[in-house]
Amino acid sequence: MANLRETKKAETRQRISDVATALFFERGFDAVTVDEVAAAAEVSKMTVFNYFVRKEDLLLDREDDLKLRPLRDALLRRSDDQSAVAMLRDLIPQLNAEKRPLCHVSSMTMRWWRVVDASPALKSRLRELRDEAAEELAMALGGDAVDGRARLAAAMIVVTVSTAREEAFRAVNGGASLRQANQKLLALMDQGLCAVAGLMADVASA
Numbered sequence: 001m002a003n004l005r006e007t008k009k010a011e012t013r014q015r016i017s018d019v020a021t022a023l024f025f026e027r028g029f030d031a032v033t034v035d036e037v038a039a040a041a042e043v044s045k046m047t048v049f050n051y052f053v054r055k056e057d058l059l060l061d062r063e064d065d066l067k068l069r070p071l072r073d074a075l076l077r078r079s080d081d082q083s084a085v086a087m088l089r090d091l092i093p094q095l096n097a098e099k100r101p102l103c104h105v106s107s108m109t110m111r112w113w114r115v116v117d118a119s120p121a122l123k124s125r126l127r128e129l130r131d132e133a134a135e136e137l138a139m140a141l142g143g144d145a146v147d148g149r150a151r152l153a154a155a156m157i158v159v160t161v162s163t164a165r166e167e168a169f170r171a172v173n174g175g176a177s178l179r180q181a182n183q184k185l186l187a188l189m190d191q192g193l194c195a196v197a198g199l200m201a202d203v204a205s206a
Contacts, residue, residue: 020058056125065102075140160192
């Protein structure tokens with residue numbers, strides 16, 4: 001019974017998210033109210049907020065990707081003799097091949113980011129999620145002793161991912177193909193991670 005209840009809750013949450021995303025794609029985030037989302041999903045406004053704390057979360061519901069948790073989780077799983085940056089440089093092309101939105105450009109992610117880019121509220125919430133991602137990555141890098149080096153490296157990783165995505169989307173908007181955009185994204189991410197590797201090597205040798 002408990003499993004059935006959890007399944008129904010997950011289905012309701014997904015339905016609300018899907019309905020909201022479709023409305024945002026059609027009309028833009030700021031032009032759609034929570035009341036309209038609730039009506040279209042055939043639930044009450046209270047039910048919407050039971051599943052999503054704020055309106056922004058209706059679209060930014062891919063929290064694991066937006067907070068770079070696949071990267072954090074990989075860092076937490078690495079052995080003591082594994083280089084954190086080398087692991088991430090291997091992981092990101094894998095995530096791209098799996099078409100994970102975190103590291104992949106598609107027609108759907110292009111539509112999604114255009115909605116985000118047009119809304120100050122969504123961009124503000126996204127900055128909060130990036131700050132949280134940097135803190136989680138710093139803890140994964142630094143372990144029990146998170147220091148300035150770990151925080152700087154984590155911030156650089158977050159900036160690397162966000163900058164690579166933004167440049168890839170600019171490329172598509174400028175006429176590049178999705179394949180070319182993905183190549184640009186991977187190249188910029190690798191360049192950024194090389195800079196992180198240099199930082200960590202310089203500190204280690206100081």
